[in-house]
Amino acid sequence: MPVIKILPHPEYCPAGAEISAPAGTSICEALLDNHIDIEHACDMSCACTTCHVVVRQGLASLNEAEEAEEDLLDRAWGLEPQSRLSCQAILAQQDVTIEIPKYSINHAKENH
Template sequence: MVKIVRLEPIAQNTEVQTNSNLLSALLAEDLHVLKECGGRGMCATCHVYIKQGMDSLSKMGRREQRTLELITTAKPSSRLACQSRVLGEGIVVEVPAGMYLDAIEDVEALIGRRTEQPLLHPITGEVVVEAGKLVTRSVITELKDIRFQVGQYLARTREA
């Protein structure tokens, strides 16, 4: 059975199979959402806000709770799209505004440019560079280092 999920702030409706996760809906609409941990609820790169319909989603598991506790931008309406299964109607999802740095194929090309939209931290979703501000080499270097460290951590957890 198909459910309709509303995506904000892009004002778009998308169809989702019952019991599919919100991540599949976001990816089906060609929205760039990172899935650093492969959908295991460990990295928070698919963090979204539920504006309506929290009761139409699956219950939050302990792993998702622990991951959301680490995100500084988390709110009571936060969920991980990879862990949120669509069970009913009336769901409105707010996708964080901005662009994750990993969405850009050549990040180095951004250095010294002004951003058209906010650039978001690849793990926490916090705004790293505000819209209209210059992107510095130090910001890019720091984010690459963080991304490498997270990749190492996730590789170790897959082995365990």
């Protein structure tokens, strides 16, 4: 089972974390299943950029980004060449390291 290493984020994961998830699971689902409450305003339907992550290691092991995801990423805060929408990034067998950007395009978060 691949491991996702999450770099420290002041709100979602202050100390950082390492979690396991089955191959075929999206990074967003894995985070949520492990109580790391990343934003996902469109309910993981690839319609926003609130679940944007930067894949620091293991990018090549994920599925390729489709055109709809790439178009949305153009609007993500802090876009980098290794950026993915976590709801669309599907784990394979290799471990990955991700960073959750400090900000998203959501100015008003739900449940806060």
